[in-house]
Structures are given as structure tokens and as C-alpha cells.
Amino acid sequence: MKLTKDQTKKLGLSIVGFVFLIYVYFTFFLGPLNRSRAIALSKIHDRQSKLDASKEEMSKAAKLEQTARTATERFAALKKLNPEGAPIAWFPPRIKTFFANEQIDKAVARLEGNAALKQDELSGWLKYNWVIDVPQADYAVIGRAIADLENAEPMLCVTRLNIHALPDHPQYQHVELAAANLIEKK
Amino acid sequence: MALHLNLLHEEILEQRQRQRDPLKIGMLVLIGCGVLMFLYYSWNAYRTLEIKSRLGAIERSWAKVEPKVTAAQKRVSELQGIVKATRTLDDYIENRFFWAPLLQKVSRCVAPNTQLISLEGSVDENKGVTVTLEGIAAGREPRAAAEDLRQLLLEQLSQSYSEVKVEFKSLEDLDTMVNLGGTHTPTARYTLALTFNPAPAPKPAPVAPPARQKKRGDT
Numbered sequence: 356m357k358l359t360k361d362q363t364k365k366l367g368l369s370i371v372g373f374v375f376l377i378y379v380y381f382t383f384f385l386g387p388l389n390r391s392r393a394i395a396l397s398k399i400h401d402r403q404s405k406l407d408a409s410k411e412e413m414s415k416a417a418k419l420e421q422t423a424r425t426a427t428e429r430f431a432a433l434k435k436l437n438p439e440g441a442p443i444a445w446f447p448p449r450i451k452t453f454f455a456n457e458q459i460d461k462a463v464a465r466l467e468g469n470a471a472l473k474q475d476e477l478s479g480w481l482k483y484n485w486v487i488d489v490p491q492a493d494y495a496v497i498g499r500a501i502a503d504l505e506n507a508e509p510m511l512c513v514t515r516l517n518i519h520a521l522p523d524h525p526q527y528q529h530v531e532l533a534a535a536n537l538i539e540k541k
Numbered sequence: 542m543a544l545h546l547n548l549l550h551e552e553i554l555e556q557r558q559r560q561r562d563p564l565k566i567g568m569l570v571l572i573g574c575g576v577l578m579f580l581y582y583s584w585n586a587y588r589t590l591e592i593k594s595r596l597g598a599i600e601r602s603w604a605k606v607e608p609k610v611t612a613a614q615k616r617v618s619e620l621q622g623i624v625k626a627t628r629t630l631d632d633y634i635e636n637r638f639f640w641a642p643l644l645q646k647v648s649r650c651v652a653p654n655t656q657l658i659s660l661e662g663s664v665d666e667n668k669g670v671t672v673t674l675e676g677i678a679a680g681r682e683p684r685a686a687a688e689d690l691r692q693l694l695l696e697q698l699s700q701s702y703s704e705v706k707v708e709f710k711s712l713e714d715l716d717t718m719v720n721l722g723g724t725h726t727p728t729a730r731y732t733l734a735l736t737f738n739p740a741p742a743p744k745p746a747p748v749a750p751p752a753r754q755k756k757r758g759d760t
Contacts, residue, residue: 362561362562365562365564365567366564366567368564368567369564369566369567369568369570369571370567372567372571373567373570373571373574376571376574376575376578380578380582384578384582385578385581385582385585388582388585388586388589389585391589391593392585392588392589392592395589395592395593395595395596396592398596398600399592399595399596399599402596402599402600402603403599405603405610406599406602406603406606409606409607409609409610409613412610412613412614412617413609413610413613415613415617416613416614416616416617416620419616419617419620419621420616420620423620423623423624426620426623426624426627426628427620427623427627429627429631430623430626430627430630433627433630474629476622476625476626476628476629477626477629477630479626480626480630494644494648495648497644498641498644498645498648499641501640501641501644502639502641502642505637505639505640505641509634510630510633510634512633512637512638512664513637513638513640513664514663514664515662515663515664516640516660516661516662516663517659517660517661517662518659518660518661519658519659520657520658520659533663537630537633
């Protein structure tokens with residue numbers, strides 16, 4: 356079959372139309388549709404994995420809540436050891452009362468300074484350095500008082516201890532304690 | 542043979558040409574393709590809509606769960622922080638050096654003829670505990686009395702602490718005589734340096750019993 360010139364022209368026109376149709380179909384219809392479907396699928400996958408992870412996360416939180424109960428109670432108890440307010444306001448009177456109960460009339464605590472702790476987990480705590488001066492005490496009494504202090508104040512650590520016999524009263528000693536106390540930042 | 546005359550030859554030819562018109566055939570093919578493509582598009586659009594409705598449902602359930610999950614994650618990190626902080630605080634509390642037992646040991650070691658004048662001690666995380674004792678020893682041999690104190694301190698401290706060192710920093714005779722038990726005795730002034738690690742000394746590993754006792758006569 357031999358095509359005439361007119362027929363060849365029409366055939367070419369049809370092919371051009373077909374190519375145009377294919378282009379428009381894939382570029383403006385099927386392409387965007389497939390893209391939006393792919394995006395929706397990836398979002399579904401993402402959300403589904405998040406939902407699955409969330410179940411694990413929530414069960415982990417519930418388990419941790421049970422296992423960490425002791426730690427939580429202990430942490431709350433440790434926080435309760437120190438009252439509210441500026442430590443300079445309550446620590447010296449507390450020490451004075453403590454030593455008075457130990458039959459030591461005079462004990463003066465003064466703040467030397469405070470510093471942040473090295474450990475990241477204790478970023479909410481500060482180390483307060485105190486100097487406790489006991490001008491006159493008997494060796495046995497001060498020994499017992501230090502033992503009681505170390506037991507009563509678990510957050511207090513005596514870092515330096517100086518005991519000197521008093522020249523005028525050899526039966527008494529002058530005692531100076533340097534102590535570090537961990538106190539939560541308020 | 543009969544003769545056939547086709548008088549409509551031109552009309553039939555035109556009709557055939559019209560039927561074989563490439564534009565018309567092309568249009569028909571285009572329409573066919575278009576229909577197929579439309580059907581395929583519709584199928585895809587239906588699937589896409591279905592997926593989007595699924596996504597919507599998941600988004601809704603995620604929106605419900607998300608605040609709970611965020612709160613749970615926050616609680617988990619908070620609890621982990623509390624656990625770590627409690628552990629560190631407990632370590633701090635347990636690793637404190639207790640001075641009272643040391644004072645008790647020192648008081649037990651000091652005999653009536655070795656009076657203490659001063660005690661200065663400090664704790665360092667890296668160096669351990671350092672204590673300086675200053676005192677006066679009296680007796681016929683005051684240096685021997687001071688040495689007895691040093692030996693006793695070394696023995697007593699070694700029971701509770703490790704890496705114990707008790708050394709004289711100074712030991713010198715004094716001209717002063719003191720009355721001890723009714724007799725005048727010479728005195729010596731001493732300064733003792735005590736260093737030790739507050740951790741108790743590790744216990745030696747128990748010796749494993751021999752697997753079999755050697756019988757008499759065994760070779």
C-alpha cells in the first residue's frame with residue numbers, strides 16, 4: 356500500500372498528536388499522581404514505624420516507672436534532706452543546733468564558696484564548702500559529734516580536719532572542720 | 542464468462558479512501574489509547590485515594606498517641622536522669638571518708654606517755670587521706686615511745702585501710718623533763734605523717750586445697 360502525500364501528512368500529524376498525548380499524560384497526570392502516592396506511602400511507613408516505636412516507648416516507660424520506684428523515692432528523700440531557701444540561711448543554724456545537742460556549746464559554720472559538680476547527672480546540684488569552727492571541745496565528745504554528724508548528714512563530707520590542743524586548757528581542743536555539702540539548686 | 546461493469550467505481554474508491562484515512566484511523570487509535578490511559582489513571586487515582594485515606598487514619602491515630610509518647614519519652618529521660626543522679630549521689634555518700642573511726646583508732650593508739658598536740662588531716666580524691674600528728678613522747682627512751690606509737694598506728698590503720706604509711710617527719714629530743722608516774726623523764730617531740738587509701742585492703746585469695754592428699758608410700 357502506498358500512502359499519498361496527504362495521507363503521510365495526516366499520519367505524521369497523528370503520530371505527533373500521540374506523542375503529545377503520551378507526554379501530557381505522563382507529565383501532568385500519571386507522574387504527579389504516582390509521586391503523591393509514593394509520598395503518601397512513605398509517610399504511612401514513617402508514621403507506622405513511629406506508632407510501633409511509640410508502643411515500645413510507652414511500655415519501656417511503664418517498666419522503667421516500676422523499676423525506678425526505689426531510685427525515685429531515694430532521690431526524693433535525698434532532696435528532702437536540705438530545706439528550701441538559701442543554704443547560708445539554714446546551714447549554720449542547723450550546725451549550731453547539732454553541736455549544741457552534742458554538748459558542744461559553740462560551733463560556727465561559715466560558707467567558703469560553692470562550685471558545680473563535674474558529673475553531668477548532678478548538674479542540678481551544687482557543692483557548698485563550709486568551715487565549721489569549734490573553739491573548745493573535748494576529744495571524745497568531738498569524736499562522737501563527728502561520728503553523729505557523718506551519720507546524720509549523708510550529703511556532707513568532711514574534707515579537712517584540724518585538731519589542736521589549747522595551750523591554756525590542755526584537756527580541750529580547738530577543732531576546725533572543712534566540709535562539703537551537696538545541695539540541690541533551687 | 543459474464544462481463545461485470547462497475548459503474549460506481551469512483552464512489553467505491555472514494556469510500557475506501559475515506560475508510561483508510563490515516564487521520565481518522567489515528568484519531569481512533571488516539572481515542573482508544575486515551576480511553577485506556579484514562580482507565581489506568583482512574584485505577585491509579587483510586588489506589589492513591591485509598592492510600593491517602595489510610596494515611597489520614599494513621600495520622601489521626603498518631604495525633605492521638607503523639608502527646609502520650611512525647612510525655613512518655615520525657616518521663617523516661619527524667620527517670621533515667623533520676624536513676625543516674627541517685628546512683629552518683631549514693632556513690633558519693635558511700636565513698637565518703639569517715640573521720641570518726643580514724644579518731645577512735647588514733648585515741649586507742651595513744652599511750653599515756655605519748656601526748657598529742659595536734660592532728661591535721663585532709664582527704665584528696667586522688668592522693669587519699671593524709672594526716673599529720675604532732676605530739677610529745679615521754680619515757681626513759683622517749684624516741685622508743687614515739688616509735689611504739691608509730692608501730693601501733695601502722696598496725697591499727699592497716700586493719701581498716703590500704704597502702705598505709707606512717708613515717709616520722711621529725712623526731713627530736715627536748716630539754717624539758719616531765720613528771721610521769723612520779724619520776725622525771727626526758728621528752729621528745731615528734732611529727733608523724735600518715736598516708737593511706739581509705740578503701741580496705743583486698744583480702745588475699747584463699748589457697749585452694751590440694752586435690753588429693755598424698756598417701757604415705759605414694760611415689
